[in-house]
Amino acid sequence: MFSYRHAFHAGNHADVLKHTTLIATLRHLMQKEAGITLIDTHAGAGLYRLDGDYTETGGEAKDGVVKLFAALRPLGKPPATAAPALAEYMDLIASFNPAGALRVYPGSPFVMHHLLRAESRDRLKLFELHPTDSKVLAANIAQLEAGRQIAVAREDGFEGIKAFLPPPPSATGSKRAALLMDPSYEVKTDYGRVSACIQEQLKRFPTGTYMVWYPIIPRPEAHDLPRRLKTLSNQSKRPWLNATLAIGQDPTHGPEDRPGLTASGMFVINPPHTLKAVLQAALPQMLAVLGRGRGQGQTVDSGG
Known part of the structure; x- marks a missing residue:
């Protein structure tokens, strides 16, 4: 159950898609002054070294964020014109690497923290059950000295979110929340737990923004998940x-x-109404840089 470590995959093409979408979504939601509760159900360790043992073993960042920076933001050269969402994604990653070379990759918890607004009293709730990653996550978050703005729990995120949805009202009385759910899907039951959890939360808090990352692999459960969510x-x-x-x-x-x-x-x-156009501009460029062989493609569909 605990063999999966995101450190092996940090900065890969899936992270590029996930975090570009996450940033674009939260940027739009935060145009309103009212505070928002952000929840990450499977937070991981929070920060990852791209020159560490885990990432060097897998090397997946080389086909992801490293490749993207080399093409669109090369060191010592004028940057290429990037789609706005990709440019903002790269700006955020670059802020964690002030020396220029990509050595650190921020996971979703640090992406979310980077966007938190103190004046709006945004809150971030992080869940991580892996014994090692939860300990590292807590240590990484402690360095931020964010106080009550961030809460970390070594707990099953599928269950833990029930205490936070519906979220408490903001200073203006409105209730706003955005949730990211990206389990490892290492066990087949994760697919069913994702759909069951989303179904329950839509009943509890139907106006929340729910973001679900999923792998596209030759497994029936994986193919069924986006259809079920739809x-x-x-x-x-x-x-x-x-x-x-x-x-x-x-x-x-x-x-x-x-x-x-x-x-x-x-x-x-409940995506921002701007998200489709934002991703339609970013995904073709993402694919042009990261695509490498047979089976390439990108889609953006919407409904409701």
């Missing part, structure tokens, strides 16, 4: 958006090589 959104009469990115097979790998993850998606319930 059905739940339609049944609840809530708008939805589904964005996918497939970078394709590495042409240097032979048929006996394990391909690894080559595609993933982000499903957003």
Whole structure:
């Protein structure tokens, strides 16, 4: 159960898609002054070294954020014109690497913290059950000295969010929340738990913004998840958006090589009305840089 470590995959193409979508969504939501509760159900360690043992072993950042920076923001050269969402994503990553070289990658907790507004009294709730990652996460967050603005719990995020949704009212009396759910899907039951959890939260707090990352792999549960989320959104009469990115097979790998993850998606319930256009501008450029072989593609669908 605890064999998955996101440190092996930090900064890969899935993180590029996930965090670009996350930043674009939160930026829009934070145009309103009212405070918002942010929740990350599977927070991981929070920060990752791109020159550490884990990332060097997997090397997935090289086909993700490193490749993106090399093409669109090369050191010592004028940057290429990037789609606004990608430019903001790279700006945020660069803020964690003031020396220039990419050595640190911020996970979702630090992406969210970077966007928190003290004046609006935004709050961040982080859940991580992995014994090692939860300890590292707590230590990383402690360095921020954010006080009550951030809460970290070594707890099952699927269950832990029930205490925070519906969220407490902001200073203006409105209730606002955005949730990111990106389990490892290491066990097949994660797919069912995601859909069941989203179904429950849509009943408890139908106006929240729910962001679900999922892998696109040859497994029935994986194919069924976005369809299930679409059905739940339609049944609840809530708008939805589904964005996918497939970078394709590495042409240097032979048929006996394990391909690894080559595609993933982000499903957003109650997305900002601007998100579709933002991703339609960013995803083709993302694919042009990160695509590498057969099976490339990207889509942005919406409904509701």
